[in-house]
Structures are given as structure tokens and as C-alpha cells.
Amino acid sequence: MALTRYQQISYKWFGRFGEKRASDHLQENLHSAHMEIRAGAYLSYVLLSTILIILVTFCFFTSLLFLIFPALHVQLPLGLTVLFLLLPLLIGVLAYVIMLWLPGSRAKSRGKKIDANLAYAVNFISAMASAGVTPTEIFKSLSRQDIYSEIKNEAAWVYRDVGLLGFDIITAIKAGIQRTPSVKFKEFLQGMVVTVTSGGSLKTYFMHKADQYMWENRTAQKQLIETLGIMAESYVTAAVAGMLMLLIVIPLMMMISNNYNGPFLLLLVFFVLPIVHFGFAGVIRLMFQGG
Numbered sequence: 001m002a003l004t005r006y007q008q009i010s011y012k013w014f015g016r017f018g019e020k021r022a023s024d025h026l027q028e029n030l031h032s033a034h035m036e037i038r039a040g041a042y043l044s045y046v047l048l049s050t051i052l053i054i055l056v057t058f059c060f061f062t063s064l065l066f067l068i069f070p071a072l073h074v075q076l077p078l079g080l081t082v083l084f085l086l087l088p089l090l091i092g093v094l095a096y097v098i099m100l101w102l103p104g105s106r107a108k109s110r111g112k113k114i115d116a117n118l119a120y121a122v123n124f125i126s127a128m129a130s131a132g133v134t135p136t137e138i139f140k141s142l143s144r145q146d147i148y149s150e151i152k153n154e155a156a157w158v159y160r161d162v163g164l165l166g167f168d169i170i171t172a173i174k175a176g177i178q179r180t181p182s183v184k185f186k187e188f189l190q191g192m193v194v195t196v197t198s199g200g201s202l203k204t205y206f207m208h209k210a211d212q213y214m215w216e217n218r219t220a221q222k223q224l225i226e227t228l229g230i231m232a233e234s235y236v237t238a239a240v241a242g243m244l245m246l247l248i249v250i251p252l253m254m255m256i257s258n259n260y261n262g263p264f265l266l267l268l269v270f271f272v273l274p275i276v277h278f279g280f281a282g283v284i285r286l287m288f289q290g291g
Contacts, residue, residue, distance in 0.1 A: 003041060010048035011041045018044035026100070032107035032181035034153060046099045054092035061087055111181035113150040118184055119213035121148045126206035135169050135192070135202065136162050154180055170196060184213075224287065231284060239276045 003011065011018065022039035030039060037045075061084045069075075121142065128138045136159065142148065143156035154176060161172035170193055177189045188209060195205045246268065254260045 003037065006048075007037070007041060007045050010045040014044035014047045015040060017047060018042070026103065028178075029103035029107050031179045033103045033110060035103055035106065042103070046096060049099060050092050050096040053095045054088050057088035057091050061085065107181040110150045111183070114154065114180065114182035114185050117148045117151050118182070118188070119210070119217040121145075121151045122188065122206065122210045122213050124148070126203075126210040129203045129206045135173075135196070139169075139172075151185070154185065227287065228284075231280070231287075235280050239280055243273055243276060 019040035021043050026042070027039040030037060030042060035042070065081060065084055124142065124145065125138055128141060133141070139155045139159040140163070143152055143159050145152055157179065158169075158172045158176045161167040161175055162169055167175070173189050173193055177186050177193075180186050180189070191205060191209065192202065194200075195202055250268070251265065
């Protein structure tokens, strides 16, 4: 995949820095995340983006300090002024860290999606192998099945290596082993290579792995249901009953002590209560993120 114009400019300016700082770990994360860019080019893109973010935020905060605030007759303490001047640097460092973290995060997310669909994909592979379909045709057919999410993309890369680049199926699978972010899928492909090179039966191997992954999937689903049950009980206790009790008891205590605190109640209703509910929603979303 060709670099965008912006990435080309960043590599032209900071390519030497990017190539020196590029690591094998970053390159592996980029491959696993299916981000089709070399580590050196990505680092130069990150550096240019960071510099631009620092410049833009510096112009914004200096405009606030020396143009907008004086026009509004707002005077900030010295400490707050220094903080405003340091904010662009802090924001730039944060942006740099986030952009370096992004490939690994995407790779991890892809790995979760692969693991979530692996049991069903291996059943599909097993059925095709039972019908006498060759491994190359299996990967070709699997690459057209949208239902298997990221496994489709992994299969497409393997078939691309065979169909377009002219690799043999073993070499293409080995490349897929190095590229995939899923440990389970990596082990499945490694077992496939060992079975083929040792003269074993792929049909038997696929059937065995299909049974194994389905059993593991059922176990994981049971554990997830049990965890959801605990989360539901905690939600009812803490976020519903607990918050209702606070909303009843605290105003009563204020009335009894004749010390009414309106801002505290507003903070409780419009800040604490939503945070509790959104917190439970976020935890549940993270639990299902791999699905």
C-alpha cells in the first residue's frame, strides 16, 4: 500500500530518525494490526504529527493567554500561566505515546476477534477438508466468509501469498504464523504445518481441533454468563439500590441537621450517578469487545 502524501512528507523529513528508532516489536505490531506501513515510515509520521500538534496547541494557548484573556480582562496567576504554556508540550507527549500505542492496541483487538470466531471457522475448515478440498482452496473460500470477522482477513493474506506472490502453501502459512496477533490461531497454523510436513492427515487434525475449540468456546461462554450474573447483582446493589438509598438518606440527614447542601446533591445526581452507570456499561463493553 502506497504512503499518503502526508506520510511521504513526514518520511522525507524524518525518515532517517524513524529508521534508526524503528524496532522489530513495532514492525510486528504494524503487521499484526494490518497497518501496511513500515516501522520507520510510521515513526516519522508519528514525529511530524506530534510536532504539528505541539505547534497548533501552543498557538491556541498563547492566543488565549495574550489575546483573548486580556481582551476579557481576565488575569491568571503565574502558576496557571506557566501551566498553560507547558500544556502544548504535555499534549504533544501524550499524542506521541498514544500513536505509538495504537498499532499494539489494534493488533490486540484483532487477536480477540480472531479468538472469538476461531471455533466456528475451524468447523468450516474441517467440513471443507472432509469434502477433499485442498488447503489453498480452503483459505481462498475462508477469505470470502465475512461471518468469521478477522479470520477472513488472515486467510486472505495467506491466499494472497499463494495466488499472487507465488509462494507455496507451507511458506504462506508460516508467514501467516508470524503475522497473526492471535496465539490460538498461531498454534492452529503451526499444527497445520507440522501435520502436512510429517505426512499426517489434515482431515483428522482439523476435526480434532474443531472439537477442542468448540469445547473451549462453550467453557468460555459459561464463564462469561456467570460473570455477567455477578455483574448484574453488583449493578442492582450498587448502581440502583445503593444510589437510591443515598438519594433518600442524604437529603433526610440534611433536613434533620438543618444543613442543606444543594451543590453536593447536584454533584451526586448529575456527576456521581452517571459515572456509576457508565462505569458498569464500560466494563460490560470490555467483556464483549472480542465478540
